[in-house]
Amino acid sequence: AQKVTQAQTEISVVEKEDVTLDCVYETRDTTYYLFWYKQPPSGELVFLIRRNSFDEQNEISGRYSWNFQKSTSSFNFTITASQVVDSAVYFCALSEPAAGNMLTFGGGTRLMVKP
Amino acid sequence: DAGVTQSPTHLIKTRGQQVTLRCSPKSGHDTVSWYQQALGQGPQFIFQYYEEEERQRGNFPDRFSGHQFPNYSSELNVNALLLGDSALYLCASRPSGRDLTGELFFGEGSRLTVL
Numbered sequence: 001a002q003k004v005t006q007a008q009t010e011i012s013v014v015e016k017e018d019v020t021l022d023c024v025y026e027t028r029d030t031t032y033y034l035f036w037y038k039q040p041p042s043g044e045l046v047f048l049i050r051r052n053s054f055d056e057q058n059e060i061s062g063r064y065s066w067n068f069q070k071s072t073s074s075f076n077f078t079i080t081a082s083q084v085v086d087s088a089v090y091f092c093a094l095s096e097p098a099a100g101n102m103l104t105f106g107g108g109t110r111l112m113v114k115p
Numbered sequence: 116d117a118g119v120t121q122s123p124t125h126l127i128k129t130r131g132q133q134v135t136l137r138c139s140p141k142s143g144h145d146t147v148s149w150y151q152q153a154l155g156q157g158p159q160f161i162f163q164y165y166e167e168e169e170r171q172r173g174n175f176p177d178r179f180s181g182h183q184f185p186n187y188s189s190e191l192n193v194n195a196l197l198l199g200d201s202a203l204y205l206c207a208s209r210p211s212g213r214d215l216t217g218e219l220f221f222g223e224g225s226r227l228t229v230l
Binding site for chain 1: 148150155156157158159160163170171173203205207218219220221222223224226
């Protein structure tokens with residue numbers, strides 16, 4: 001069965017600090033997809049990134065970067081030079097085509113960036 | 116271009132009552148999914164509708180049912196409400212013609228409180 005674990009329930013940093021959000025997943029499939037979503041107080045889940053299981057290349061988008069390591073079943077998310085607007089709950093998620101592509105979410109990490 | 120819209124945004128019901136939540140998908144999208152997000156937890160998949168039929172279902176009892184209309188909008192119905200049904204209910208949509216593992220667009224949710 002698929003499972004996503006985000007061990008950090010809450011992280012607090014001061015503005016301009018770098019912060020890494022951890023994500024560990026479990027799956028029996030060789031083909032799967034990993035996602036990160038941001039949930040601001042409004043409640044809407046905002047898509048940040050998707051990676052497939054065959055592409056372990058790390059990705060950088062502005063202040064955001066993602067480190068995908070199949071050997072440790074991890075897909076970690078780093079925010080560089082954090083800003084107050086980054087404060088939100090962040091979810092890691094997994095989907096498996098063999099299971100119908102529904103998203104399985106982790107429990108989320110609440111990030112608080114203080115000025 | 117309107118995104119995913121949901122109504123009502125908030126509602127309060129008592130145990131045993133029934134509730135209907137509504138969702139209009141993003142323009143051009145014809146596949147709708149529903150997720151339940153309990154307080155402090157990650158969203159859990161309820162079911163997915165495409166071509167007016169339930170295509171996939173998560174681990175939810177039959178009290179949870181849905182419908183999709185010819186205009187692709189969708190309803191989520193919950194009967195015999197329990198206190199544990201209190202949650203944020205999120206609707207998500209995607210276009211069926213695209214890679215099914217791609218980005219899901221979420222609405223801001225309907226927050227249900229059961230007293």
